[in-house]
Amino acid sequence: MSRRSTLVALVTVSTALVAPPVEAAAAPPPVPGAEVSPVMDPQRAIDYWTARKQSRADAVDLPENVVIPRSAGSRVSVPRNERLTPGSDANGYARVRKPYRRTLESRATGRLFFLDAAGHRRSCSGAVVRSARRLLVATASHCVYGVAGRGGRATWSEHIAFVPAYDGKAASLRERAPYGVWGARRVYKPRSFTGVSPYDWDSIYDLALVEVGRRGGATLQGTVGGFTPLRNEGGRHTVASLGYPSDAPYDGTRQLWCLARTRPWAGHAVRGETGGRLRTDNCHLYGGNSGGPWLTRDDGLLIGVLTSGANDEAGHGYAVANPLGRDSFGAVVRRADPAGVYDALSVEGSGTAREVTATVTMRGLMAAAQVPVTFTLPPGSRAGDAPGCEGEGRRVTCTLALIRPGESVRVSVPVRIPRDDRPSATVTVGSTFLDPDPRDNRDTFRLASR
CATH class of the missing domain: 2.60.40.1510 (ntegrin, alpha v. Chain A, domain 3)
Structure with a gap:
């Protein structure tokens, strides 16, 4: 199977913001800042996320003013003439061919499990990114940092664990997590992502890096490989979106993919924001796919992570990804991987x-x-x-x-x-x-x- 046909898709979190856009304000400082979580216990997360708990994790909660997508049977989500994925459903998704071990694209994509600020079991998607540390997973900030209810205090998610090539339909426990469960040690997010404002979910700062612990001395990247990051500020590309959608009609057990063409997207700008985002009308957005990788079709480069989108109220849905830009990926990778040489x-x-x-x-x-x-x-x-x-x-x-x-x-x-x-x-x-x-x-x- 060619690289083009095997680029796959992960679970999407839909964050369709319905309030009016906010004007962008002053430019950010020359070197954007990042925040790091307290040190976590990777083994504690591994022990917590049993196969039973993984199967019962829900998609991450959305802000109160986010419109939840309708089920696939209620309306046409992606018009037939805009579905680019071979064999796709009404939302643009198709199943990735098993076993997920067969390609880098499906091996290095996985399901991210965690307890949110309210202590609920949730899941997003994530992707292993090439780094000098060889232990980094790219995902969305709202998967690892948020608040519990209206007026709550922002806090880091807990018991964060990444399962590359997760297969919830496999017959054996070994095949459900063919490369094991990797517990988080630290998490990094842009300082500008506060987790309080719903507009954070539609800003360029909704991108984070999770540093996992080693397993028996082995690194995550050395075990499954990793995607080469592509510095960009949005634009027009042909991409494959990967992930584990878990809102109905999906249940997060299967790895899905969606072929898409992107265009620039301004979204809801927040204070100090520069750069843009990637939008596609070829793929719908569903809970659980947040943080899933968008890969360039020809090269398999990691161009962005899925963060937001809209439902099908206007006729069909869309999805938005944050590009690996200067003020998002640049801010966190400098803190998470200080020995790495990137934009040289x-x-x-x-x-x-x-x-x-x-x-x-x-x-x-x-x-x-x-x-x-x-x-x-x-x-x-x-x-x-x-x-x-x-x-x-x-x-x-x-x-x-x-x-x-x-x-x-x-x-x-x-x-x-x-x-x-x-x-x-x-x-x-x-x-x-x-x-x-x-x-x-x-x-x-x-x-x-x-």
Whole structure:
């Protein structure tokens, strides 16, 4: 089975906010902050989540002003002409082929169990993300932090446990959790996610990392693999959504997937928010799928985690994912994995009086989308037209659609440069605070003589 056909889907939590949007305010600080939970006991979570308790966990509760999706039989959730998943149901979902051990996509996706702020047994979805620590699971913040009822105090979820490749329909206990249960040791969320405002659920800050403990010295990533994170701020992509929906008509026992095309989505902005989200009308949103991974169809890169959406009141539902952006994933991974090198971009320039070239290299653990590369030419120069490039005169910016870890990408621009002995030009590549050495994000180079 090809990578495209095996990308699978996890349980969705629907958070259709019906209040009017809030205006975005001041820009966030240069380095966004993250908060970390107290140290937890992984073994205590493993002991708590017996197979019986796993089978009786409910989807995470939604804010009071969230509209719960109707059952699949009441209305058409996704119009037939918008269902892209082969063999999908009315909501766009199809079952992942068993056993879930067969592909990285289904192995590294799992069901996340926890006790919420009120002490209720709940579940979301999650995905193993590649890291230097090799113990990190990406999910939604509202799965690991929240309040109990109106006016309650925000607190961390308890007894958090991750079961990769969970199969609630398997005949044996061993097959239900083929890679075991992994208890959480710490949890990391953006400081801007308070868990109090319902708009948090529809903000870019609804993304968290769960650090699980080791099992017999083994790491989670070493056991099942992990998804390469893709730095992005939303946009148009073709993705596969994975997860374990558990609201009716689903029960959270099966891993499901949904093929989707995304578009930018503003949602309900909160104070200090920058960036955007990923929305699709090809997949409905259901409780339990929150935190499930959205993967790029061709590469299987982790582009975002599912966080919110809407019901079918307007004719059909939709789903929203938070991209792995600067102020969401960037904030938490810096705290959760301080030894990891992520957005480590570098650039080298070369050229002649007729063409300049930039070679961009990614030396970090993550891929990056829509990377700007800017050439500044000598006075009196002019840049010509090139695909993916914009600008005029002596300054032009080209955008790299994608660069992967360990990969080098070249971009060239035709130029006209006046006669000079050996004129110089400068090229810069856009990076973030995750880059440990920003000095190599800029290169000044002399052009070869005529």
